[in-house]
Amino acid sequence: MKHTYQYPRAALTVDCVVFGFDGGDLQVLLIRRAIPPFKDHWALPGGFVRVEETLDEAARRELVEETGLKDVFLEQLYTFGTIDRDPRERVVSIAYYALVKPADHTTAASTDAAEARWYPITGIPPLAFDHATILDIALKRLRGKLTYQPVGFELLPAKFTLTQLQRLYEAVLGTEIDKRNFRKKVLSFDLLIPLKEQLRDGPHRPAQLFRFDPVKYERLKKKGFLFEI
């Protein structure tokens, strides 16, 4: 109790909507709150912004502390500032969304007190604060993003098949996509590098593995290229 200001100040937090993809459903990583308010309720990972760290740093720090995730794709989403969104006092929250690859899912066991768990987007439990609203907006943003920027790869393993990529688009956008048209379109950008490897998983023809070429993408992006699905 030693920091004094002339006017009352809102507390600042960050909240992160962490998206994952397990091959079937789009998933969201939630934590169970260990302390009030909303003790034992599910919530987005997040916490207070320290005065000596940037907002991005705060979001990454909270992700590590609460979920063990690091080096993920992270982007600022929106800032929520209605008066009563936190019952304790005025709290303004800068929301982020993160995209994590399946390999990192295992890391998601929390190092902090609270439990962390993946939920399919179709079965999200009631959330603390206004986190349901934040999640809703994050999902809309992800849908938009996916259709005009190649971020889908952030949700897939480094090596993936075209079918995996298509399933991801279908899960996020909630639509069915024509296989042949999808492949034609995606390959036309010339941003997927076919590997010498194949994926064998089951009693059927093995699938060609690809990886995304981020260098080529950066070059194209500077020329005003748009990745539109």
Place this chain on the structure above:
Amino acid sequence: MKHTYQYPRAALTVDCVVFGFDGGDLQVLLIRRAIPPFKDHWALPGGFVRVEETLDEAARRELVEETGLKDVFLEQLYTFGTIDRDPRERVVSIAYYALVKPADHTTAASTDAAEARWYPITGIPPLAFDHATILDIALKRLRGKLTYQPVGFELLPAKFTLTQLQRLYEAVLGTEIDKRNFRKKVLSFDLLIPLKEQLRDGPHRPAQLFRFDPVKYERLKKKGFLFEI
């Protein structure tokens, strides 16, 4: 000096990028700062968020106080939170952008101390704080917005000609557009209502005036309609 907290807190501000269109250039409304830091420098209108008002309310209040503008199109842009963006102390700023119609330009004489003035986007003076960055991001956002949502009308008078609309698109996007293709496309949405009035301004054929149909647009939007130019 009576509000104390356990941990130090950042100050919260809002900053507004106010866009206008005079028929030729895209313009931005700037104020000259009356007090330090950056005294006498040009800056975006904005100020501290009060603990009892939402972020949107703060942005609108500051707009009225510093520029006299009210009832404008206003949307949250991004939140800026690098450590040293304000030389005084840690300040996190929620940036907004506003679109104002020419009729409101006159109102823009400040009621507050500082001077307010429109600058063409091509001739912006050096700005205080990180406001040049904010402006840059706002312009990118406006360009994106304009191409997939009908917000251009927020920058035009209620009654406008197709040429005025085209000039606006050209000014914002910085491109030349084919007149016939532009008209065909814009009219195909069936969101512009031709009025019984014409605009006579000079030694040439008078131009048909239109108005935007927001009701019809809301109906279309709910059906997943996209306004793409």
Place this chain on the structure above:
DNA sequence: TCAAAAGTGTTCTATTTACACCCATGT
């Protein structure tokens, strides 16, 4: 040999682009 997913082309339709002249007016 069977089930299961991978892979592949063509036709049709819709959209986008390129492009040039006459019209109505004020001076």
Place this chain on the structure above:
DNA sequence: ACATGGGTGTAAATAGAACACTTTTGA
């Protein structure tokens, strides 16, 4: 009468949508 911007249509090219069968594998 002339200069100025307003207004209009068509053809060619491109992109998007619809659609069905063969291939390779593991069990």
